[in-house]
Amino acid sequence: MASGIKKLAGQTVIYGLGTIVPRFLNYLLTPLLTYGFTAAEYGINSELYAYISFLNVIFTYGMETTFFNFSSKLENKQEVYNTALISLILSSVFFSLLFLIFAGSIAEGLSTPNSIYLPQFIIWSVLIVASDAITAIPFAKLRLENNALKFSVLKLSNVIINFGLTIFFLKVCKSSYDNNETNFMASLYNPEIGIGYAFLANLLANCFTLILLSKQFAGLKFTLNIELLKKMLLYAWPLIILGFAGMINETLDRIILKKLIVDKSEAQIAQGVYGACYKIAILMTIFIQAFRFAAEPFFFNKAKEKDSTKSYALVMKYFIIFCLFLFLATTLNLDWIKLFIGPNFRSGLNVVPILLMANLCLGVVYNLAIWYKLNGQTKYGAIIAIVGAIITIVVNVIFVPHYSYVASAWATLAAYSGMMVLSYVLGQKYFPIKYNIKAILVYTVIALGFYFISLTFSNMENIVLKVILNNLFVAFFVFILYKLEFSNIKKLTQNVSTPNNQSS
Numbered sequence: 001m002a003s004g005i006k007k008l009a010g011q012t013v014i015y016g017l018g019t020i021v022p023r024f025l026n027y028l029l030t031p032l033l034t035y036g037f038t039a040a041e042y043g044i045n046s047e048l049y050a051y052i053s054f055l056n057v058i059f060t061y062g063m064e065t066t067f068f069n070f071s072s073k074l075e076n077k078q079e080v081y082n083t084a085l086i087s088l089i090l091s092s093v094f095f096s097l098l099f100l101i102f103a104g105s106i107a108e109g110l111s112t113p114n115s116i117y118l119p120q121f122i123i124w125s126v127l128i129v130a131s132d133a134i135t136a137i138p139f140a141k142l143r144l145e146n147n148a149l150k151f152s153v154l155k156l157s158n159v160i161i162n163f164g165l166t167i168f169f170l171k172v173c174k175s176s177y178d179n180n181e182t183n184f185m186a187s188l189y190n191p192e193i194g195i196g197y198a199f200l201a202n203l204l205a206n207c208f209t210l211i212l213l214s215k216q217f218a219g220l221k222f223t224l225n226i227e228l229l230k231k232m233l234l235y236a237w238p239l240i241i242l243g244f245a246g247m248i249n250e251t252l253d254r255i256i257l258k259k260l261i262v263d264k265s266e267a268q269i270a271q272g273v274y275g276a277c278y279k280i281a282i283l284m285t286i287f288i289q290a291f292r293f294a295a296e297p298f299f300f301n302k303a304k305e306k307d308s309t310k311s312y313a314l315v316m317k318y319f320i321i322f323c324l325f326l327f328l329a330t331t332l333n334l335d336w337i338k339l340f341i342g343p344n345f346r347s348g349l350n351v352v353p354i355l356l357m358a359n360l361c362l363g364v365v366y367n368l369a370i371w372y373k374l375n376g377q378t379k380y381g382a383i384i385a386i387v388g389a390i391i392t393i394v395v396n397v398i399f400v401p402h403y404s405y406v407a408s409a410w411a412t413l414a415a416y417s418g419m420m421v422l423s424y425v426l427g428q429k430y431f432p433i434k435y436n437i438k439a440i441l442v443y444t445v446i447a448l449g450f451y452f453i454s455l456t457f458s459n460m461e462n463i464v465l466k467v468i469l470n471n472l473f474v475a476f477f478v479f480i481l482y483k484l485e486f487s488n489i490k491k492l493t494q495n496v497s498t499p500n501n502q503s504s
Contacts (some may be wrong), residue, residue: 027340029166030279033195034342036170039272040265041195042345044121046275047110047258048199050251052125055099057247059092059133062239064140065373066232071144083225083232085137085217092130099126117193124199131206138216158209165201173197238378245385249362249392249415253408254278256393260400274405276341277348280334281355284326288363291319299370309433316367317436321481323360324447328477330356332454332470335463351409353451358409361416368423371431380430384423388415443481450477 033042067084071077099106100123107118142151169189176186189197254271261267299312330337331353338346365384372380392415399407427433450473460466 027279027282029163029198030276031340031342032167032170033198034272034276034345036174037195038269039276039344040268041272042276043268043271044118045195045198046254046271046278048121048125049275050254052129053251054244054247055095055126055129056132057240057243059095059129060088060136060243061091061233062236062243062378063088063232064136065239065378066236067137067140068144069235069373069376070228070232077144078219079225079228080232081137081141082221082223083228085134085220086222086224087229087232088133088137092133096126096130117190117196120193121196121199124196124203128199128203128206131203131210135206135209135213138213141216154209154212157212158205161208162201162205165204166198169197169201170195235376235378238382241382242378242385245382245389248389249385249412249419252389252392253396253405253411256396257400257405257408260397261404262401270405273345273348274351274408276345277351278355279341280330280337280349280352281359283330284323284356284359284363287322287326288359288366291363292366299374312367312370312433313435316364316433317439319363319367320360320440321443321485323363324443325474325477325481327353327356327360328447328450328474331451332474333467335467335470348405351406354409354413358413358416361413361420364420365416365423368420368427371427371433375431377430380426384419384426387422388419391415391418446480447477450474 033045063084067080070080070084074080103119103122103126106122110118139151139154142148142154173185173189174191176183177189177191180186193200254275257270257274258264258267261270334349334352338349369381372378392411395411395414396408399411424435454470454473457466457469
Protein backbone atom coordinates (compact mmCIF):
# COMPACT_ATOMS: atom_id res chain seq x y z
CA MET A 1 0.00 0.00 0.00
CA ALA A 2 2.75 2.43 0.96
CA SER A 3 4.53 2.10 -2.37
CA GLY A 4 1.28 2.87 -4.14
CA ILE A 5 0.72 6.01 -2.04
CA LYS A 6 4.28 7.13 -2.73
CA LYS A 7 3.78 6.56 -6.45
CA LEU A 8 0.54 8.56 -6.37
CA ALA A 9 2.33 11.41 -4.60
CA GLY A 10 5.11 11.33 -7.19
CA GLN A 11 2.67 11.28 -10.07
CA THR A 12 0.74 14.16 -8.49
CA VAL A 13 3.96 16.20 -8.31
CA ILE A 14 4.76 15.53 -11.98
CA TYR A 15 1.20 16.22 -13.09
CA GLY A 16 1.33 19.23 -10.84
CA LEU A 17 4.33 20.58 -12.73
CA GLY A 18 2.28 20.20 -15.89
CA THR A 19 -0.64 21.88 -14.16
CA ILE A 20 0.87 24.28 -11.62
CA VAL A 21 3.28 25.98 -14.01
CA PRO A 22 0.66 26.36 -16.77
CA ARG A 23 -1.98 27.58 -14.31
CA PHE A 24 0.60 29.93 -12.80
CA LEU A 25 1.39 31.33 -16.24
CA ASN A 26 -2.33 31.79 -16.85
CA TYR A 27 -2.52 33.38 -13.42
CA LEU A 28 0.17 35.85 -14.50
CA LEU A 29 -2.12 36.88 -17.35
CA THR A 30 -4.70 38.01 -14.81
CA PRO A 31 -2.82 41.23 -13.94
CA LEU A 32 -2.43 41.96 -17.67
CA LEU A 33 -6.16 41.53 -18.27
CA THR A 34 -7.45 43.18 -15.09
CA TYR A 35 -5.06 46.13 -15.21
CA GLY A 36 -5.43 46.57 -18.97
CA PHE A 37 -9.20 46.20 -19.35
CA THR A 38 -12.29 47.30 -17.48
CA ALA A 39 -14.33 44.96 -15.28
CA ALA A 40 -17.04 44.93 -17.97
CA GLU A 41 -14.54 43.87 -20.67
CA TYR A 42 -13.07 41.21 -18.40
CA GLY A 43 -16.63 40.05 -17.78
CA ILE A 44 -16.83 38.99 -21.45
CA ASN A 45 -13.79 36.78 -20.91
CA SER A 46 -15.26 35.23 -17.73
CA GLU A 47 -18.64 34.60 -19.33
CA LEU A 48 -17.37 32.98 -22.51
CA TYR A 49 -14.95 30.73 -20.64
CA ALA A 50 -17.88 29.67 -18.47
CA TYR A 51 -19.72 28.65 -21.63
CA ILE A 52 -16.57 26.89 -22.84
CA SER A 53 -16.75 24.71 -19.72
CA PHE A 54 -20.27 23.65 -20.62
CA LEU A 55 -19.28 23.00 -24.23
CA ASN A 56 -16.43 20.77 -23.04
CA VAL A 57 -19.03 18.46 -21.50
CA ILE A 58 -20.96 18.29 -24.79
CA PHE A 59 -17.87 17.72 -26.92
CA THR A 60 -16.26 15.03 -24.70
CA TYR A 61 -19.48 13.40 -23.31
CA GLY A 62 -17.68 11.46 -20.56
CA MET A 63 -15.41 9.60 -22.99
CA GLU A 64 -12.23 10.23 -21.01
CA THR A 65 -13.36 8.35 -17.88
CA THR A 66 -15.04 5.78 -20.12
CA PHE A 67 -11.71 5.20 -21.85
CA PHE A 68 -10.04 4.55 -18.48
CA ASN A 69 -12.75 2.13 -17.44
CA PHE A 70 -12.77 0.02 -20.62
CA SER A 71 -8.98 0.07 -20.97
CA SER A 72 -8.65 -1.40 -17.48
CA LYS A 73 -11.10 -4.23 -18.29
CA LEU A 74 -10.42 -5.16 -21.94
CA GLU A 75 -7.23 -6.69 -23.30
CA ASN A 76 -7.41 -4.94 -26.69
CA LYS A 77 -6.57 -1.48 -25.41
CA GLN A 78 -5.74 -0.19 -28.89
CA GLU A 79 -9.29 -0.88 -30.06
CA VAL A 80 -10.68 0.99 -27.06
CA TYR A 81 -8.36 3.90 -27.85
CA ASN A 82 -9.28 3.84 -31.53
CA THR A 83 -13.03 3.74 -30.85
CA ALA A 84 -12.95 6.54 -28.27
CA LEU A 85 -10.77 8.84 -30.36
CA ILE A 86 -12.61 8.37 -33.67
CA SER A 87 -15.90 8.94 -31.88
CA LEU A 88 -14.66 12.24 -30.46
CA ILE A 89 -13.20 13.41 -33.77
CA LEU A 90 -16.45 12.80 -35.67
CA SER A 91 -18.67 14.33 -32.99
CA SER A 92 -16.36 17.35 -32.59
CA VAL A 93 -16.60 18.14 -36.30
CA PHE A 94 -20.40 17.82 -36.19
CA PHE A 95 -20.84 19.96 -33.07
CA SER A 96 -18.40 22.59 -34.36
CA LEU A 97 -20.26 23.02 -37.64
CA LEU A 98 -23.54 23.29 -35.75
CA PHE A 99 -22.30 26.03 -33.41
CA LEU A 100 -20.45 27.92 -36.14
CA ILE A 101 -23.59 28.14 -38.29
CA PHE A 102 -25.53 29.76 -35.46
CA ALA A 103 -22.69 31.91 -34.02
CA GLY A 104 -24.45 35.14 -34.95
CA SER A 105 -27.74 34.16 -33.34
CA ILE A 106 -25.94 32.93 -30.22
CA ALA A 107 -24.14 36.29 -29.94
CA GLU A 108 -27.44 38.17 -30.09
CA GLY A 109 -28.89 35.95 -27.37
CA LEU A 110 -26.02 36.75 -24.98
CA SER A 111 -27.02 40.44 -24.89
CA THR A 112 -23.44 41.56 -24.34
CA PRO A 113 -23.11 45.40 -24.46
CA ASN A 114 -20.69 46.99 -26.94
CA SER A 115 -19.07 43.89 -28.46
CA ILE A 116 -19.44 43.75 -32.24
CA TYR A 117 -16.80 41.01 -32.47
CA LEU A 118 -18.68 38.67 -30.13
CA PRO A 119 -19.66 36.27 -32.98
CA GLN A 120 -15.94 35.94 -33.80
CA PHE A 121 -15.15 35.28 -30.13
CA ILE A 122 -17.79 32.55 -30.13
CA ILE A 123 -16.26 30.91 -33.22
CA TRP A 124 -12.82 30.92 -31.61
CA SER A 125 -14.30 29.52 -28.39
CA VAL A 126 -15.99 26.63 -30.21
CA LEU A 127 -12.78 25.75 -32.03
CA ILE A 128 -10.91 25.84 -28.71
CA VAL A 129 -13.38 23.32 -27.29
CA ALA A 130 -13.21 21.11 -30.38
CA SER A 131 -9.41 20.94 -30.31
CA ASP A 132 -9.48 20.22 -26.56
CA ALA A 133 -11.93 17.36 -27.14
CA ILE A 134 -9.84 15.80 -29.90
CA THR A 135 -6.73 15.81 -27.69
CA ALA A 136 -8.57 14.47 -24.61
CA ILE A 137 -8.10 10.75 -25.42
CA PRO A 138 -4.41 11.02 -26.48
CA PHE A 139 -3.73 12.81 -23.18
CA ALA A 140 -5.77 10.18 -21.31
CA LYS A 141 -3.67 7.46 -22.91
CA LEU A 142 -0.50 9.12 -21.63
CA ARG A 143 -2.00 9.13 -18.13
CA LEU A 144 -3.05 5.48 -18.40
CA GLU A 145 0.49 4.56 -19.42
CA ASN A 146 1.81 6.55 -16.42
CA ASN A 147 3.67 8.78 -18.86
CA ALA A 148 3.21 11.76 -16.58
CA LEU A 149 6.36 13.55 -17.78
CA LYS A 150 5.35 13.65 -21.44
CA PHE A 151 1.82 14.63 -20.44
CA SER A 152 3.14 17.52 -18.37
CA VAL A 153 5.61 18.69 -21.01
CA LEU A 154 2.88 18.82 -23.67
CA LYS A 155 0.46 20.62 -21.35
CA LEU A 156 3.18 23.05 -20.36
CA SER A 157 4.15 23.80 -23.96
CA ASN A 158 0.52 24.58 -24.76
CA VAL A 159 0.26 27.15 -22.00
CA ILE A 160 3.67 28.68 -22.69
CA ILE A 161 2.59 29.34 -26.27
CA ASN A 162 -0.79 30.62 -25.09
CA PHE A 163 0.92 32.86 -22.56
CA GLY A 164 3.46 34.14 -25.08
CA LEU A 165 0.88 34.88 -27.77
CA THR A 166 -1.40 36.67 -25.30
CA ILE A 167 1.50 38.86 -24.17
CA PHE A 168 2.41 39.46 -27.82
CA PHE A 169 -1.09 40.54 -28.85
CA LEU A 170 -2.16 42.45 -25.73
CA LYS A 171 1.15 43.96 -24.71
CA VAL A 172 3.51 44.25 -27.68
CA CYS A 173 1.00 44.77 -30.48
CA LYS A 174 -1.33 46.90 -28.35
CA SER A 175 1.58 49.08 -27.24
CA SER A 176 2.65 49.61 -30.86
CA TYR A 177 -0.91 50.51 -31.81
CA ASP A 178 -1.38 52.88 -28.85
CA ASN A 179 1.89 54.65 -29.75
CA ASN A 180 0.66 55.15 -33.35
CA GLU A 181 3.55 53.12 -34.76
CA THR A 182 3.30 52.01 -38.41
CA ASN A 183 4.93 48.60 -38.09
CA PHE A 184 3.64 45.05 -38.61
CA MET A 185 2.85 44.53 -34.91
CA ALA A 186 0.64 47.61 -34.74
CA SER A 187 -1.27 46.39 -37.79
CA LEU A 188 -2.10 43.11 -35.99
CA TYR A 189 -3.98 44.88 -33.21
CA ASN A 190 -7.61 45.90 -33.43
CA PRO A 191 -8.89 47.74 -30.30
CA GLU A 192 -12.44 46.52 -30.97
CA ILE A 193 -11.23 42.93 -30.55
CA GLY A 194 -9.35 43.88 -27.37
CA ILE A 195 -9.61 41.15 -24.76
CA GLY A 196 -10.76 38.77 -27.52
CA TYR A 197 -7.09 38.21 -28.41
CA ALA A 198 -6.94 35.96 -25.34
CA PHE A 199 -9.28 33.53 -27.16
CA LEU A 200 -7.23 33.71 -30.36
CA ALA A 201 -4.01 32.98 -28.47
CA ASN A 202 -5.66 29.97 -26.81
CA LEU A 203 -6.84 28.61 -30.16
CA LEU A 204 -3.41 28.97 -31.80
CA ALA A 205 -1.77 27.21 -28.83
CA ASN A 206 -4.24 24.32 -29.15
CA CYS A 207 -3.42 23.97 -32.86
CA PHE A 208 0.25 23.66 -31.93
CA THR A 209 -0.58 20.97 -29.36
CA LEU A 210 -2.41 18.97 -32.03
CA ILE A 211 0.80 19.02 -34.07
CA LEU A 212 2.88 17.86 -31.09
CA LEU A 213 0.44 14.98 -30.52
CA SER A 214 0.64 13.87 -34.16
CA LYS A 215 2.38 10.61 -33.17
CA GLN A 216 -0.66 9.66 -31.08
CA PHE A 217 -2.76 9.82 -34.26
CA ALA A 218 -0.25 8.00 -36.48
CA GLY A 219 -1.51 4.43 -36.02
CA LEU A 220 -5.17 5.43 -35.86
CA LYS A 221 -7.61 3.41 -37.96
CA PHE A 222 -10.66 5.33 -39.10
CA THR A 223 -13.03 2.50 -38.32
CA LEU A 224 -15.49 2.21 -35.45
CA ASN A 225 -16.28 -0.87 -33.39
CA ILE A 226 -19.99 -0.10 -33.16
CA GLU A 227 -20.71 -2.72 -30.52
CA LEU A 228 -17.90 -1.46 -28.31
CA LEU A 229 -18.99 2.15 -28.87
CA LYS A 230 -22.54 1.30 -27.76
CA LYS A 231 -21.21 -0.19 -24.52
CA MET A 232 -18.95 2.81 -23.98
CA LEU A 233 -21.80 5.27 -24.55
CA LEU A 234 -24.01 3.29 -22.18
CA TYR A 235 -21.35 3.68 -19.50
CA ALA A 236 -20.77 7.34 -20.39
CA TRP A 237 -24.28 8.79 -20.51
CA PRO A 238 -24.60 9.27 -16.73
CA LEU A 239 -21.21 10.99 -16.85
CA ILE A 240 -22.65 13.51 -19.31
CA ILE A 241 -25.37 14.38 -16.83
CA LEU A 242 -22.75 14.46 -14.10
CA GLY A 243 -20.60 16.72 -16.26
CA PHE A 244 -23.42 19.15 -16.97
CA ALA A 245 -24.43 19.23 -13.33
CA GLY A 246 -20.77 19.72 -12.41
CA MET A 247 -20.45 22.66 -14.78
CA ILE A 248 -23.62 24.18 -13.33
CA ASN A 249 -21.92 24.02 -9.95
CA GLU A 250 -18.57 25.31 -11.22
CA THR A 251 -19.43 27.98 -13.78
CA LEU A 252 -23.16 28.76 -13.93
CA ASP A 253 -22.72 31.56 -11.41
CA ARG A 254 -20.65 33.57 -13.91
CA ILE A 255 -23.42 33.16 -16.48
CA ILE A 256 -26.44 33.56 -14.25
CA LEU A 257 -25.25 36.91 -12.86
CA LYS A 258 -26.17 38.55 -16.14
CA LYS A 259 -29.59 36.89 -16.18
CA LEU A 260 -30.52 37.80 -12.60
CA ILE A 261 -29.13 41.35 -12.41
CA VAL A 262 -31.46 43.70 -14.28
CA ASP A 263 -28.85 46.28 -15.33
CA LYS A 264 -26.77 44.38 -17.94
CA SER A 265 -23.83 46.80 -17.70
CA GLU A 266 -23.74 46.32 -13.93
CA ALA A 267 -24.04 42.55 -14.45
CA GLN A 268 -21.09 42.60 -16.85
CA ILE A 269 -19.00 44.37 -14.20
CA ALA A 270 -20.11 41.85 -11.54
CA GLN A 271 -19.04 39.01 -13.86
CA GLY A 272 -15.63 40.60 -14.26
CA VAL A 273 -15.05 41.24 -10.54
CA TYR A 274 -16.25 37.77 -9.54
CA GLY A 275 -14.24 36.09 -12.30
CA ALA A 276 -11.05 37.90 -11.28
CA CYS A 277 -11.46 37.06 -7.58
CA TYR A 278 -12.20 33.44 -8.52
CA LYS A 279 -8.68 33.37 -10.00
CA ILE A 280 -7.18 33.97 -6.56
CA ALA A 281 -8.36 30.54 -5.48
CA ILE A 282 -5.93 29.21 -8.09
CA LEU A 283 -3.61 27.27 -5.76
CA MET A 284 -6.41 25.07 -4.46
CA THR A 285 -7.76 24.54 -7.98
CA ILE A 286 -4.32 23.65 -9.33
CA PHE A 287 -3.65 21.06 -6.64
CA ILE A 288 -7.05 19.45 -7.07
CA GLN A 289 -6.59 19.28 -10.84
CA ALA A 290 -3.11 17.75 -10.50
CA PHE A 291 -4.44 15.27 -7.96
CA ARG A 292 -7.31 14.26 -10.27
CA PHE A 293 -4.94 13.56 -13.15
CA ALA A 294 -2.86 11.23 -10.96
CA ALA A 295 -5.64 9.76 -8.80
CA GLU A 296 -8.10 8.45 -11.38
CA PRO A 297 -5.75 5.90 -13.00
CA PHE A 298 -4.28 5.16 -9.54
CA PHE A 299 -7.71 4.33 -8.09
CA PHE A 300 -8.61 2.08 -11.02
CA ASN A 301 -5.28 0.24 -10.92
CA LYS A 302 -5.42 -0.13 -7.12
CA ALA A 303 -8.94 -1.59 -7.10
CA LYS A 304 -7.79 -5.20 -7.51
CA GLU A 305 -5.49 -5.12 -4.46
CA LYS A 306 -6.57 -6.39 -1.04
CA ASP A 307 -5.68 -3.21 0.87
CA SER A 308 -7.21 -0.80 -1.66
CA THR A 309 -9.73 0.73 0.77
CA LYS A 310 -6.95 1.51 3.25
CA SER A 311 -5.09 3.32 0.50
CA TYR A 312 -8.18 5.33 -0.42
CA ALA A 313 -8.70 6.36 3.22
CA LEU A 314 -5.08 7.44 3.61
CA VAL A 315 -5.18 9.40 0.38
CA MET A 316 -8.32 11.22 1.56
CA LYS A 317 -6.73 12.22 4.86
CA TYR A 318 -3.57 13.72 3.40
CA PHE A 319 -5.46 15.30 0.53
CA ILE A 320 -7.65 17.27 2.96
CA ILE A 321 -4.68 18.20 5.15
CA PHE A 322 -2.84 19.70 2.20
CA CYS A 323 -5.96 21.53 1.00
CA LEU A 324 -6.37 23.06 4.49
CA PHE A 325 -2.77 24.26 4.31
CA LEU A 326 -3.47 25.89 0.94
CA PHE A 327 -6.62 27.49 2.38
CA LEU A 328 -4.60 29.12 5.16
CA ALA A 329 -1.65 30.06 2.95
CA THR A 330 -3.99 31.87 0.55
CA THR A 331 -6.48 33.54 2.89
CA LEU A 332 -3.82 34.75 5.33
CA ASN A 333 -1.78 36.31 2.52
CA LEU A 334 -4.55 38.10 0.65
CA ASP A 335 -3.02 41.48 1.52
CA TRP A 336 -0.30 40.93 -1.07
CA ILE A 337 -1.92 38.30 -3.29
CA LYS A 338 -4.64 40.84 -4.14
CA LEU A 339 -2.04 42.87 -6.05
CA PHE A 340 -2.32 40.32 -8.87
CA ILE A 341 -5.68 41.80 -9.85
CA GLY A 342 -6.45 45.42 -10.70
CA PRO A 343 -7.73 47.80 -8.01
CA ASN A 344 -11.20 47.91 -9.61
CA PHE A 345 -11.60 44.17 -9.01
CA ARG A 346 -10.63 43.98 -5.31
CA SER A 347 -14.08 44.78 -3.99
CA GLY A 348 -14.87 41.07 -4.38
CA LEU A 349 -12.03 39.69 -2.22
CA ASN A 350 -14.48 38.69 0.50
CA VAL A 351 -15.60 35.74 -1.65
CA VAL A 352 -12.12 34.17 -1.82
CA PRO A 353 -12.25 32.22 1.51
CA ILE A 354 -15.73 30.96 0.63
CA LEU A 355 -14.56 29.74 -2.79
CA LEU A 356 -11.46 28.09 -1.31
CA MET A 357 -13.56 26.04 1.12
CA ALA A 358 -15.96 25.22 -1.71
CA ASN A 359 -13.09 23.87 -3.80
CA LEU A 360 -11.85 21.82 -0.86
CA CYS A 361 -15.29 20.19 -0.62
CA LEU A 362 -15.19 19.57 -4.36
CA GLY A 363 -11.84 17.83 -4.00
CA VAL A 364 -13.34 15.57 -1.35
CA VAL A 365 -16.19 14.78 -3.74
CA TYR A 366 -13.64 13.69 -6.36
CA ASN A 367 -12.04 11.38 -3.79
CA LEU A 368 -15.39 9.92 -2.75
CA ALA A 369 -16.40 9.39 -6.39
CA ILE A 370 -14.21 6.31 -6.59
CA TRP A 371 -16.94 3.99 -5.25
CA TYR A 372 -19.42 4.50 -8.08
CA LYS A 373 -16.76 4.66 -10.79
CA LEU A 374 -15.24 1.33 -9.73
CA ASN A 375 -18.66 -0.34 -9.49
CA GLY A 376 -19.81 1.07 -12.83
CA GLN A 377 -22.66 2.82 -10.97
CA THR A 378 -22.02 6.18 -12.60
CA LYS A 379 -25.73 7.01 -12.32
CA TYR A 380 -25.10 7.78 -8.63
CA GLY A 381 -22.47 10.29 -9.63
CA ALA A 382 -25.06 11.95 -11.85
CA ILE A 383 -27.60 12.01 -9.00
CA ILE A 384 -25.08 13.58 -6.62
CA ALA A 385 -24.10 16.23 -9.17
CA ILE A 386 -27.75 16.98 -9.97
CA VAL A 387 -28.45 17.59 -6.28
CA GLY A 388 -25.53 20.03 -6.24
CA ALA A 389 -26.81 21.71 -9.39
CA ILE A 390 -30.27 22.17 -7.86
CA ILE A 391 -28.70 23.79 -4.78
CA THR A 392 -26.61 26.05 -7.01
CA ILE A 393 -29.56 27.20 -9.09
CA VAL A 394 -31.95 27.71 -6.16
CA VAL A 395 -29.49 29.70 -4.02
CA ASN A 396 -28.41 31.86 -6.98
CA VAL A 397 -31.96 32.58 -8.13
CA ILE A 398 -33.13 33.54 -4.63
CA PHE A 399 -30.15 35.56 -3.42
CA VAL A 400 -28.19 36.96 -6.42
CA PRO A 401 -30.74 39.76 -7.10
CA HIS A 402 -30.07 41.02 -3.55
CA TYR A 403 -26.42 40.07 -2.87
CA SER A 404 -24.91 39.80 -6.39
CA TYR A 405 -21.79 37.60 -6.73
CA VAL A 406 -21.41 37.07 -2.96
CA ALA A 407 -24.53 34.90 -3.14
CA SER A 408 -22.92 32.97 -6.01
CA ALA A 409 -19.90 32.16 -3.84
CA TRP A 410 -22.10 30.88 -1.01
CA ALA A 411 -24.15 28.90 -3.51
CA THR A 412 -20.95 27.19 -4.67
CA LEU A 413 -20.00 26.26 -1.11
CA ALA A 414 -23.52 25.03 -0.32
CA ALA A 415 -23.61 22.89 -3.47
CA TYR A 416 -20.20 21.26 -2.98
CA SER A 417 -20.67 20.63 0.72
CA GLY A 418 -24.09 19.09 0.01
CA MET A 419 -22.57 16.87 -2.68
CA MET A 420 -19.78 15.88 -0.31
CA VAL A 421 -22.17 14.77 2.43
CA LEU A 422 -24.45 12.89 0.02
CA SER A 423 -21.52 11.17 -1.70
CA TYR A 424 -20.10 10.10 1.66
CA VAL A 425 -23.43 8.68 2.89
CA LEU A 426 -24.05 6.72 -0.32
CA GLY A 427 -20.45 5.58 -0.46
CA GLN A 428 -20.57 4.16 3.05
CA LYS A 429 -23.69 2.22 2.07
CA TYR A 430 -22.47 0.72 -1.21
CA PHE A 431 -18.66 0.79 -0.90
CA PRO A 432 -17.66 1.25 2.79
CA ILE A 433 -14.30 2.86 3.42
CA LYS A 434 -13.07 3.64 6.94
CA TYR A 435 -11.98 7.23 6.56
CA ASN A 436 -10.25 8.85 9.53
CA ILE A 437 -13.09 11.32 10.15
CA LYS A 438 -11.82 12.28 13.59
CA ALA A 439 -8.39 13.40 12.35
CA ILE A 440 -9.95 15.20 9.37
CA LEU A 441 -12.34 17.14 11.62
CA VAL A 442 -9.56 18.05 14.07
CA TYR A 443 -7.34 19.51 11.33
CA THR A 444 -10.30 21.33 9.79
CA VAL A 445 -11.23 22.95 13.11
CA ILE A 446 -7.60 23.99 13.68
CA ALA A 447 -7.29 25.57 10.22
CA LEU A 448 -10.61 27.41 10.45
CA GLY A 449 -9.74 28.48 13.99
CA PHE A 450 -6.52 30.14 12.80
CA TYR A 451 -8.44 31.84 9.98
CA PHE A 452 -11.13 33.29 12.25
CA ILE A 453 -8.54 34.46 14.79
CA SER A 454 -6.77 36.33 11.97
CA LEU A 455 -10.01 38.20 11.25
CA THR A 456 -9.79 39.88 14.65
CA PHE A 457 -6.91 42.04 13.40
CA SER A 458 -7.97 42.24 9.74
CA ASN A 459 -8.26 46.05 9.98
CA MET A 460 -4.67 46.48 11.18
CA GLU A 461 -3.10 49.42 9.34
CA ASN A 462 0.44 48.02 9.41
CA ILE A 463 0.17 45.56 6.51
CA VAL A 464 3.69 44.17 6.95
CA LEU A 465 3.06 43.31 10.60
CA LYS A 466 -0.31 41.85 9.69
CA VAL A 467 1.22 39.56 7.05
CA ILE A 468 3.92 38.44 9.48
CA LEU A 469 1.36 37.58 12.16
CA ASN A 470 -0.81 35.71 9.64
CA ASN A 471 2.11 33.64 8.41
CA LEU A 472 2.97 32.72 11.99
CA PHE A 473 -0.41 30.97 12.02
CA VAL A 474 0.47 29.19 8.78
CA ALA A 475 3.82 28.12 10.26
CA PHE A 476 2.13 26.95 13.46
CA PHE A 477 -0.30 24.84 11.42
CA VAL A 478 2.64 23.23 9.61
CA PHE A 479 4.33 22.61 12.99
CA ILE A 480 1.20 20.84 14.28
CA LEU A 481 1.14 18.68 11.15
CA TYR A 482 4.80 17.83 11.66
CA LYS A 483 4.29 16.81 15.28
CA LEU A 484 1.19 14.70 14.60
CA GLU A 485 1.91 13.24 11.17
CA PHE A 486 5.68 12.96 10.76
CA SER A 487 5.87 9.54 12.42
CA ASN A 488 3.08 8.22 10.16
CA ILE A 489 4.77 9.52 7.03
CA LYS A 490 8.10 8.09 8.19
CA LYS A 491 6.45 4.71 8.72
CA LEU A 492 5.05 4.82 5.19
CA THR A 493 8.50 5.62 3.80
CA GLN A 494 10.02 2.71 5.69
CA ASN A 495 7.34 0.39 4.32
CA VAL A 496 8.21 1.50 0.81
CA SER A 497 11.85 0.57 1.33
CA THR A 498 10.83 -2.86 2.69
CA PRO A 499 9.07 -4.65 -0.22
CA ASN A 500 7.92 -7.60 1.89
CA ASN A 501 6.21 -5.35 4.41
CA GLN A 502 2.65 -4.64 3.22
CA SER A 503 1.38 -3.03 6.39
CA SER A 504 0.43 0.63 6.64
